[in-house]
Amino acid sequence: MNAAQFVLDVLSLGGAYALMALGLVIVYGILRLVNFAYGELIMVGGYTMFLVSGSGLPWLVMAGCGLTMAIVAGIATDYLAFRPVREKSVTAVLITSFAFSTLLQNAALLFISPRPRAVPLPELFSRTVEFAGVITPARNLITIAVAVIMLGLFSWLMRSTALGIAMRAAATNFRMARMMGIPANLIISAAFAISGLLAGTVAILWIGRIGTVVPGIGLEPLLIAFIATVIGGMRSLSGAVVGGFLLALIDTTLNYTLPQDLLKFRDAFTFSLVILILLWRPEGIVRGPASGQRT
């Protein structure tokens, strides 16, 4: 086992996981509600790229289309699934967000196809490069670079902009933030838009590994994001990032160490470890503010 190879694998997988988790927790942090349609934002990003693949546009423009539609779908989730029932009950939002998820998946089944569809990828994604003495797919390095850029951008946004400070205030004490005059609906829509942007980024990186998109593609990222945020700490943005990298560390370690015939049960081992982590720290690794309440 090569140490450099291992580190690269953990970082590239962890970067993708961290972005997934961040996209989920940005909404949860403010509303204390899990958006179960989050995976479908990734799907929308993927299908948008498939739909524009014949257009002959440069790849970056196509990627931009994918990102834009993921953001639009994120904001649509707020308007269609959350806003009408937000004040009513947790159960209502749970059901509407599942319904919106099913609606989007079935739309993809009906109007596109249940079969995998190829997504345009630049030639760079499939190339392998030598880095730090290891031969590795270029997309792994791209994933790490993109994750670093996105996490840096995100951290700047949350620390140094009016929107970021307002979002963090709303995530700690929503009612108080409202009393300070912070516009609640705008903050919530912004959180969904950022969630969509992260989902769109994940769509490009995630689909870059397989090259195709299917209607159910969002399920695995949703599950990963959910587990990463739970072990990292549901109430903290940095917790989501920590959780993402920890989950990637667990997955990669198991990939390297499990014997071949046990490898297909990898997820069972992963989840056992997740249970152990939660027994050790039921609130997750990074503790967020204790005052948070559902609005």
Add this chain to the structure above:
Amino acid sequence: MPRLEAASVTVEFAGLRALDGVSLTLEPGEILGLIGPNGSGKTTLVNAITGQVPVAGGSIALGNTVLTGRTPREIAQAGVSRTFQIGRHFDNLTILENVATAALGKGASVRVALQRATALVEEFGLARRLDDLAEVLSYGEKRRVEIARALAGEPRFLLLDEPAAGMNAEETESLIEILTTLPADRGLGLLIIDHDMGLIMRLCERLHVLASGRTIAEGDRRSVRDDPAVIEAYLGSGDEHA
């Protein structure tokens, strides 16, 4: 300069009258003390003015702007802010950011909000703790941050609900110093609820006394202090114990 005016305000909780036709005016630049025994409706009046509880009767206005029936956010935007008996903070924001939120809520840019917050935090003697998280502050410091935060929104009227509660003598002293200069410096109308009569008598020229949801006295602090109705409300009627 408009004044804040509550006229015959009545508030009911499940048929029980918490406030019964209370009228109160607060002028810009003055400090008014709102006092009364426990349960007399002081906090309820502040809640009614800032829109946290619905008003069953009467009206509240800031100059010509009617505040009755508006949301807490709209009332804050109109220029009436408050602090709470139990301090409420954004625990995972720094002190500077906590104070800045009120300015941001009023639509200030980040740069302006942070500048204004820095000046306020320094004025309140917390300059060395700008970047500490709010959750690590002592009780007295939290109260100061809360007042600084309310001021960052540049309100025209500020209602303080027991600002000195839980403060030690030294902290109370520095709070009194800050509060004394606020109204004149900013043309701010300040209403203070507190049980510490020493603090009230030093800060407030004018007093308004509630008992059982009704106004029993108002006016100049000396006349109010010597008013038999006030003495009776605080000490009970002498006859009962005779």
